[in-house]
Structures are given as structure tokens and as C-alpha cells.
Amino acid sequence: MVQNITILGSTGSIGTQTLQVIDHFQDKFKIMGLSTRGNIDLLEKQIRKYNPLAVAVLEKEKALQLENRIKDLKTSVFSGEDGLHVLSTWHDVELVVIALVGFSGLRPTLAALKENKKVALANKEALVVGGELIMAEARSKNITILPIDSEHSAIFQCLQSGHTDEVNKIILTASGGPFLGWEKERLAAVTPAQALKHPNWEMGAKITIDSATLMNKGFEVIEAHWLFNLDFKQIEVVIHPESIVHSMVEFKDGSTIAQMGLPDMLLPIQYALSYPKRWENKFPRLQWKKSHVLNFIPPDRNNFPCLYYAYNAGEIGGTMPAVLNAANEVAVEQFLKGSISFLHISALLDEIMKKHNVKLNPSLQDVAAADNWAREETRIAMQKIKGEC
Numbered sequence: 001m002v003q004n005i006t007i008l009g010s011t012g013s014i015g016t017q018t019l020q021v022i023d024h025f026q027d028k029f030k031i032m033g034l035s036t037r038g039n040i041d042l043l044e045k046q047i048r049k050y051n052p053l054a055v056a057v058l059e060k061e062k063a064l065q066l067e068n069r070i071k072d073l074k075t076s077v078f079s080g081e082d083g084l085h086v087l088s089t090w091h092d093v094e095l096v097v098i099a100l101v102g103f104s105g106l107r108p109t110l111a112a113l114k115e116n117k118k119v120a121l122a123n124k125e126a127l128v129v130g131g132e133l134i135m136a137e138a139r140s141k142n143i144t145i146l147p148i149d150s151e152h153s154a155i156f157q158c159l160q161s162g163h164t165d166e167v168n169k170i171i172l173t174a175s176g177g178p179f180l181g182w183e184k185e186r187l188a189a190v191t192p193a194q195a196l197k198h199p200n201w202e203m204g205a206k207i208t209i210d211s212a213t214l215m216n217k218g219f220e221v222i223e224a225h226w227l228f229n230l231d232f233k234q235i236e237v238v239i240h241p242e243s244i245v246h247s248m249v250e251f252k253d254g255s256t257i258a259q260m261g262l263p264d265m266l267l268p269i270q271y272a273l274s275y276p277k278r279w280e281n282k283f284p285r286l287q288w289k290k291s292h293v294l295n296f297i298p299p300d301r302n303n304f305p306c307l308y309y310a311y312n313a314g315e316i317g318g319t320m321p322a323v324l325n326a327a328n329e330v331a332v333e334q335f336l337k338g339s340i341s342f343l344h345i346s347a348l349l350d351e352i353m354k355k356h357n358v359k360l361n362p363s364l365q366d367v368a369a370a371d372n373w374a375r376e377e378t379r380i381a382m383q384k385i386k387g388e389c
Contacts, residue, residue, distance in 0.1 A: 005273075006033035006087050008056075008108055009099035011042040013204045014122040014148060014265065018097050019046065021269050024281055029273075033087035035100075040066040047075050054090065056083030058104070081107060088112040095273070097148070098123045101206055102329050103322075103371050106130045110364070113137040120272040122148035124216075124223045125329075129322035130367050131226030145227065146272040151220050152227055153268035154246035154259035161249070161257045164229060171248040171256075172220055173240035174299070175200050175263075177212040180241060184303055190342035192335060200243040200263040209332045213345055214299065218310020222321055225314055232315050237307060239297040244286065262286055305346050309353060318360035319370035320353065326374035327352040334382055344385055352377050 005022070009015045015034075022029045031050040036043045038059040047055060047070055054076040057063035063079035070077070078086050081104070088096050088108040096112040097120045098105050105123030110130070112119050114137060121127070127134055138145055147153050151172050159167070178197050179187060195212040196205060203211070210216035221235050243263035250256045261267050266283045286292075299307055306328075313324040331345045340348075352374055359366050 001028075002030050003028060003095055004030050004032045004093050005095045005097065006052075006090060006093045007031070007097045007099060008033075008035045008084060008087060008105070009037075009097075009101065009123070010034035010046055011036040011039040012099055012101065013202065013207075014099035014269070015097070016042075017265050018099060018269050018273075019050070021266055021273060024270075025273075025279060032093050033090055035084060035087055037104075038062045040069070044069055047073065051075070053092075054078060054087060056080075056087050058084070084108045085111050088117070089115045093117060095120060097272075098126065099148075101125070101204060103129055103325065106134075106367070107364075109134055110137055113141055113143055116141055116143070118143065118146065120146040120148055120269075122269075124149060124219045125325050127223040127226045128219050128325050129371065130364070131222065131321070132317075132361070133364060133367070135226050135229075146275055147223075147227055148265075148268055148272045149220060149223070150263075150265060150268045151247040152223060153271055155224060155228060155249060157259045157271065158247070158249040158257040159228070162251050166251050166253075167228075167230065167234065168250045168252045168254075169234045169236055170224060170228065170230065171236045171238055171250065172217060172224060173243070173245050173247055173296075174214065174217040174237055175211065175243045176239040176241050176297070177214070179212055180239065181300075182303065184343065187303060188341060188343050192338060195335075195342060199241070201265075205336060206329070206332055209335065209345075210328070213306045213342075214304040215306035215310065215328055215345075215349075217299075218307040219325070221307070221310055222314040232311060237299055239295075239299055241295055241297075242293070244292065244294060260286065306349060309346070309349050313353065316358055318358040319362045319366055320356060320358050322362075322367045322370040323356045323374040324349060324353060326371040327378040330375050330378040331382070340382060340385055344382075348378055348381055348385075351381055 031052045033054050035056040040062045056078040060079040067077040088111045095118045099122045102125050105126040109126045245258050248258040313320040331348045334340045
């Protein structure tokens with residue numbers, strides 16, 4: 001049976017790998033919609049290969065350019081956030097893959113759930129900023145959100161061995177990024193080029209920087225809280241430099257179940273697409289006849305505080321996670337441009353969180369307002385930093 005699928009963020013790292021998985025199972029999927037922020041060159045190639053009914057381009061001028069380029073095709077072109085909404089709610093679509101980056105994934109995720117679409121979620125920020133809203137909508141429609149993040153896919157798979165009420169804790173593994181073991185003196189001089197050289201994973205620029213600061217793992221803690229309905233005290237993080245154990249579940253009887261594999265996103269993407277079945281594939285696999293050493297180290301709270309800011313934001317709840325996410329998006333963008341230092345990222349997050357007046361049980365409008373407030377406050381704080389430099 002062929003499943004109709006839309007991929008939001010099809011030109012990014014997860015989006016292109018999702019299409020790579022689909023190429024292995026062409027008889028199982030029909031591509032209905034694709035989207036990009038502004039990479040219309042790659043999107044045009046995808047359109048000509050997969051022949052979707054519709055695509056969306058977030059940048060409106062580029063949407064017009066793309067529409068002109070594909071006049072010979074029947075694919076409809078939409079633009080802006082309205083375009084993402086159209087694609088996520090298209091009546092014939094059964095599964096929506098949310099592979100967008102940042103706050104932009106929240107509204108399409110909610111829209112898809114409201115229209116009873118299955119959702120495969122790679123956009124962790126959607127749950128970070130709007131987890132309460134998303135999970136309420138999913139529960140009301142009796143929809144299981146299928147996680148694509150390798151760590152949450154691992155937890156999701158491990159939980160097949162038991163029930164959530166039998167869980168003692170979950171253990172999220174983190175590679176430690178490119179600066180594992182570095183002290184603040186060295187971190188102060190880190191360049192964007194250094195931070196983008198992840199030792200194990202190939203990812204987009206933003207998530208790679210988040211991995212270097214451990215902010216990505218902090219976001220995953222909040223994401224796990226919502227996905228698996230666990231208290232923050234039940235979510236532990238350990239540094240695992242080899243990235244072979246993708247995460248673990250410790251049950252109340254003391255048994256720990258781990259999901260292992262190569263540091264490759266193809267398997268978690270496939271599991272989200274195939275769930276509850278497992279399809280045979282020819283992807284690379286761990287070779288167990290070779291010697292493997294697995295190390296597990298506690299996180300360095302002093303030199304990488306972002307992880308703990310995320311725990312704090314998650315425990316406070318309300319609009320605080322949205323503020324953390326927004327401030328981080330702006331700070332990472334400026335670090336990549338060379339405008340601030342690596343250590344300024346965590347300093348800015350701490351400053352903005354301390355300024356925020358939290359609103360509990362927020363609406364979508366409250367979350368959006370908190371997001372806008374945090375972005376503006378972060379920009380103001382950065383101007384002060386630049387003035388001091």
C-alpha cells in the first residue's frame with residue numbers, strides 16, 4: 001500500500017536523508033509536498049525527480065523565481081508560512097515529516113495534527129517551545145508522534161520492551177561535540193569553523209553549533225519530557241563519544257535496554273516511516289566482530305552550562321522554553337557570522353532567561369509573543385556585547 005507523504009524542510013539534512021530512505025522504498029510512498037526556506041536550486045531538482053503536487057518556499061521572492069522555473073510542470077508553488085500550512089494540511093496527505101529548523105516548525109506541526117495527519121518529527125524546537133500545545137492536540141486525536149531524532153527514536157524503540165509506567169529513567173547519550181574536555185580558556189577562542197567540525201555526525205550548521213554547546217542535548221531533554229510523559233528527574237544525560245549507543249531506558253526492575261547503531265540518521269528516519277513495522281534495508285551496520293570500546297562520562301556543567309539552562313527552562317515551563325529557544329537561535333546565528341564569541345552564546349541565554357516574566361499554560365499567541373520578545377532582547381544584549389569589544 002502506497003502512503004502519501006509530505007516533507008517540510010526537504011532541502012535540509014534530515015529532509016534530503018528522508019528522500020534517500022524513500023528512494024530505497026519507492027513502492028511504499030508517493031511524494032505529495034516538499035518545502036524549503038530558500039534553496040530553490042535543490043528544490044527544483046527534487047520537484048523534477050519526485051513530481052510532487054505542491055511545494056512551499058518560505059522566502060516569497062524565491063517562491064516566485066521557482067514558479068517561473070517550473071512552468072513546464074504541474075506542481076503548485078506556495079510561499080511563506082501560509083504555504084507550509086497548505087502542505088501540512090493537504091487533504092490527501094497521510095504522513096507529514098517535519099524537518100524544519102527552529103520555531104518555524106511549531107505551527108505546521110499543530111496544523112497537521114489538527115487535520116489528523118501522522119507526524120514524524122525531526123524539529124525538536126517545536127516540542128521545546130510548544131510541547132504542551134502539541135501533546136494536547138496529539139492526545140485529542142489519539143495520534144502517536146513518531147520521533148526522528150536518533151536519541152528519541154532510540155527511546156521510542158527501547159520502550160517497546162515495556163510500558164512508560166515501568167520506566168525508572170531514560171538516559172540520553174551525547175557525543176560531547178568537538179570540544180569535549182575543553183576548558184573555558186580554550187573555548188573563548190573557538191571559531192565557527194572549528195565548531196562546525198562535529199566528530200561523528202553530519203548535520204546542518206545550527207544543530208551542529210547546538211551540539212558543540214550541549215544546547216542540542218538540552219533541547220532533547222525537554223523534547224523527551226513531552227514525548228514520553230516523564231518528569232525531568234527521570235531524564236539523565238551522559239557523554240558517549242563513540243555515538244554507538246543512541247540512548248537507553250532503565251526500567252524499575254533494574255534492566256537497562258539500549259538501542260545501538262552507527263551514527264547515521266537513515267535508520268531512525270526509516271523507523272519513523274515504517275513504524276510499527278521494520279523493513280529490511282541495505283544500510284551500513286555495526287560490525288560486531290570488530291573490537292568496540294564504549295565510554296560514558298558525566299557532562300561538564302561548568303564549561304557547558306547550556307544543558308542545565310534547558311533543564312531549568314523545562315522545569316519552570318510555560319513560556320520559558322520558548323524564550324530559551326529564541327535567544328539561542330539568535331545567538332547561534334550571530335556566532336556563525338562571527339559577531340559574538342562561543343562563550344557569549346551561553347552568557348546571552350542566562351541573561352535573557354533571568355529577564356523573562358514567565359506565563360504558565362501559554363496559548364499559541366503567548367508562545368509567539370515570548371519568542372518575539374526574546375529575539376529582540378537578545379539582539380539588544382548583543383549590541384551591548386559588541387560595544388564592549
